[in-house]
Amino acid sequence: MMINRRAVTLGLAAVAAAGAGATWYLTRSKARAMASPQTSPVALKPVVMGLDNPWGLAFLPDGTALVSERTGTLRRVDVTAAALSNPISGVPVVDSDGQGGLLGIALDPDFTTNRLVYMSFAEPGDEGNCTAVFRARLSDDAASLENGTVIFRQNRRAKSGHHFGSRLVFGRDGHLFVTTGERNVLRDQAQDPASHVGKVLRITRDGAPAPGNPELPGWAPEVWSIGHRNMQGAALHPDTGVLWTVEHGARGGDEVNTPQAGKNYGWPVISYGREYSMLQIGEGTAKAGMEQPLHYWDPSIAPSGMAFVMSDTYPGWKGSMLVGALAGQHISRLSWEGETVVAEEQLFLGDTRFRDVVEGPDGRIYVLTDASAPDGALMVITAT
Structure with a gap:
């Protein structure tokens, strides 16, 4: 049994x-x-307003930050001066229909010498759109992207505005993890290891399959793990360097996972959620050969960006995981003992959709709110 x-x-x-x-x-x-209501003595302070559906956030070595806007614009924020740049030129053309657009962003591990930036985006095409990864050099004045090229694109396209996934995380070995959604209309392909939809992918900085990926029959060489729905949060654990992800369920069943090479995480065969019609999804909540989540939410919070707290800025928070909630309209702070959640605190519960969560180089936590201009914002959590 x-x-x-x-x-x-x-x-x-x-x-x-x-x-x-x-x-x-x-x-x-x-x-x-x-989950318990907020007890931590913290508050939210705006850094800049006027962003248009901000999606991804990455800090540059000088303490400024790049922010992707889903509608197709990349901007630079001077956090100290609370100043927002004009759009940075050289961004690829995106399909901003529905959930698509300019999405995840990550800096090359050697950014200080090569100034390379990686962005995931919904790439338009005659046969539909797909999640793709774009690489370019940020100019010395940070006003433009130079020598831009698409280094990777999914091997399946869909005429859909849903479930692009799209977080980018560099592993400690210098290879790039890419999370992809199953596009909703292609969800059965999350179980097809030859397809790039509903997967964690692992590629080199040039977009080739990374060495050390699973070498299993029928698996595309870029595929790391299968059976995912729509991963919009990903981060490396600060102690172990292991990739952790959060993904959207349907009606309930949002998950926290540590995707491992060659493993199957179940969607859409097993899930702790239900169809939006309330019918059962697949075969239930467990099946031999399919992994169980470390944690799940029911009802759904619609999790997005995530980060581990590594600084001592916020008393009692070090080691916690912070997850932005879109439908839940809060930030979830999960306290862990190993791989078990022992407490959950709902921060800033109200009427704000949180899209991304990042710990800045100053040890403070920065968050993006999901709203169109002029209401989209970069904010910082302050200890009170």
């Missing part, structure tokens, strides 16, 4: 929380502790 590790973990956590006076409830026969 297969033991459902996730069910056992949830049950024990809920019992412990209930003993401490927390409220808990049952969901599909699993006891689960409810």
Whole structure:
């Protein structure tokens, strides 16, 4: 008999929380502790306003930051002066329909010498759009992108505005993880290892398959793991260097995973969510040969960007994971013991959709809010 590790973990956590006076409830026969309201003495402070659906954030060595706007614009923010640049030229043409557009952003590990920037985007085409990765050199004055080229594009296209995934994370070995969604209309292909949709991909800085990827029958050489729905958050664990991701479920079933080479994470065969019609998804919540999430949310919070807290700026936060919530309209702070969530705090719960979360070089946490201009903002969390 297969033991459902996730069910056992949830049950024990809920019992412990209930003993401490927390409220808990049952969901599909699993006891689960409810997230607690904000108790941390922190506040949000605007850095710049006027962004148009900001999506990705990356800090430059000089302390300024690049911000991608889903509508197709890249800007530079002077955090100290609270100043927003004009659009940076040289950005690729994007398909900004629905959830598509200019999305994730990452700096080359050797940026200080080569000034290379990588961006994922929804690339338009006659046969539909796809998630692609663009690489270019940021000019010395940070006003333009030079020698831009698409180094990678998915091997499947779809006429859809949904589920592009699109976080970019460099591993400690210098290779690039790319998260992709299953485009909604192609969701069964999340289980097809030859397809790039619904996958964690791992490529070199030139876009070739990275050495050390799984060498399994029928697997595309860029594929690292399969069975994902729509991963919009990804980060390396600060101690282990292991990739962690968060992905959207459907109606419930948002997940935290540590995708491992050659593993299958289940979508759409297993899920803790349901169809939007409330029908069951696939075969249930577990199946032999498919991985269980480390944590899931039900109801859904629609998780987006994520970061681990590495600084001592916020008392009690070091080692926590912060996850932006779109539908949930808060930032979730997860406290971990190993790979088990022991507490969850909902920060800034209200009417703001949070798109990305990044720890800056000054040790402070910066967040992007998901709104069109003039309401899109870069904000900083301050200790009060």
